Amino acid sequence: MSNRLDPSLIARLPPFSKLDRDQITTLLEQATSQLYPAETTIFSEGQEAERFFLLLDGHIRVVRLTPGGEQVIALHIPPGQLFGIAQAIGRKTYPAMAVAAEDCIALSWPVNLWQRFCDDFPGFATETYRTVGERMGELHESILAMATKHVEERVACALMRLIQQGGRKDGNAVEISFPVTRQNISDMTGTTLHTVSRLLSAWARDGVVESRRRHIRILDPHRLVLLSGA
């Protein structure tokens, strides 16, 4: 695959921002670029971690399955971030499933390059550990919310997490820049799509949100914060 990728694609991204032109070129030469259509599973939980990924465009859902076969959405990965980085947490298998929430473009490298990236590229290791730390914080937040908050507050929190990582500002309003269904939100919050639907309808009547199919816009972010019980 002699794919010619533009260095400017990744030069500004945190894991690579401290690298010079040559280093970035080397890095891109070893990468595979691929399109993952919406709803594609990129890798599954427990699968041998053969590659690690950098998301260039789109959003990824990180999903875990319960023993009962129900899915729980742990978090979302925004463009510009690494994912599938089992090595960073000392694992040889992926800890969760990664699904393309919309059409996604990602670079990937074989795992045997991971250590070399850490050794050779200044800032790569520290930046990846920073994002790992951030994701842990996010997980802790939702665990706490699950344990202590009522459904309405949890759904409001979930919306806030969505706009935090996939929000596109539009004046006072913020809209979630990738497709989200009520089922998705219920999978984030441990409730049913019916409850999510009722809440969104009620909030729409109050002018807090506005939603089309697979598309949500928050008209009044401040009131959402209040609803989240924060």
Added chain:
DNA sequence: TCATTAAGTATGC
């Protein structure tokens, strides 16, 4: 305060 059931409308390939 919620899940569940059930029965409906809307939307988009």
Added chain:
DNA sequence: GCATACTTAATGA
């Protein structure tokens, strides 16, 4: 026109 997304009401834990 069929599957998928979404809405709403009723019932009961």
